[in-house]
Amino acid sequence: MGKDSKPKESSKGKGKQAASGGEDNASKGKGKGGKSGDGLGTCTYVKARHILCEKQGKINEAYKKLQDGWLNNGDKVPPAEFAKVAVEYSECPSGKKGGDLGWFPRGKMAGPFQEVAFNTPVGATSAPFKSTHGYHIILCEGRKN
Structure with missing residues (x-):
């Protein structure tokens, strides 16, 4: 609803970004929102890296x-630096590849992981969060429809 940490990390999708609901920004952001870096929470695919620890x-x-x-x-x-930390800390098999999950569609990842992945601005790193698999940090590398 009002995450204070997101605005300071949002240089890619300049302008105002919605923390979760795109309805308020739909009328304001449509003209600028042609870039694939915009559309937090509304894109179809996300490219991400993550670190998973038990x-x-x-x-x-x-x-x-x-x-x-x-x-x-x-x-x-x-x-590349996130990847080094993933290799060192991640307990997920993807850790060997620097935490690279590649592109994945909405609906493929479970609950909180999907929420964070699809709502983290491109280039930004999430705060640690918990899912049914353990604790994660996500780096969002891209988004597309």
């Missing part, structure tokens, strides 16, 4: 590493 302490360590390198300075984590 324990909250481990995911917090990974997030701290990302914060110390980039996020505390308001910078976006470069995909």
